Amino acid sequence: MARSERLLTLLQVLRRYQRPVSGASLAQELGISIRTLYRDIATLQAQGAAIDGEAGVGYVMRPGFMLPPLMFSQTELEALVLGFRWVGKYADTALTEAATDALAKIGAVLPSELREALETNTLLVGPRTVPEQESVDLTFLRSVMRSQHKLRIAYRDANDVASQRVIWPFALGYFQTTRILAGWCETRQDFRHFRTERILTAEQLDQRYPRSRTALLRSWREARADLFTPDKVKA
CATH class of the missing domain: 1.10.10.10 (Winged helix-like DNA-binding domain superfamily/Winged helix DNA-binding domain)
Known part of the structure; x- marks a missing residue:
């Protein structure tokens, strides 16, 4: 070495x-x-x-010390670029802008030979199918998840049936054609998945949910993670 x-x-x-x-x-x-x-x-x-x-x-x-950008190998740079490009195409506007800014920051401090490798990277992400327009701000949903507060939503399912739910949101999945919010539903007393374009309204409640987001994620993975796909959404 x-x-x-x-x-x-x-x-x-x-x-x-x-x-x-x-x-x-x-x-x-x-x-x-x-x-x-x-x-x-x-x-x-x-x-x-x-x-x-x-x-x-x-x-x-000591906390806060940042490793220098020289730590990146060619393969690591390729992984970063591909990931940022995927986020830039499939995530919401706030994450797209953040990915673009982060990649620019990395490029600004790289040595010249690695910066050239970054700028000439030819790993591409395929075209995106534009999903139905969403009524709820995904930045807001991510904020509620981080603070671990309960969320009241008005939801319209695939059969156009509307319902009111109080959920404990803990995960947000980004797919090529849609985004899916995973949460514990107080009405169903079970994990449920909600396509974000079908969420009509969303309101953060004052109460924090009683289990940690990490614990919910662990239980969900054990019980229902296999259903976390756009064609198997059960609300």
């Missing part, structure tokens, strides 16, 4: 630890001697890496 690659790997390893980790553990994980590790730590600290600690005590990287 080249030394530059080893230094970047060491930074990535340190990011995984919330508490000080011994030099011996780091050296073992990287497959290097303890003396080499101490030299690498000193080099990174001299270059501005926010690493606290010392030999015999342990090391930890």
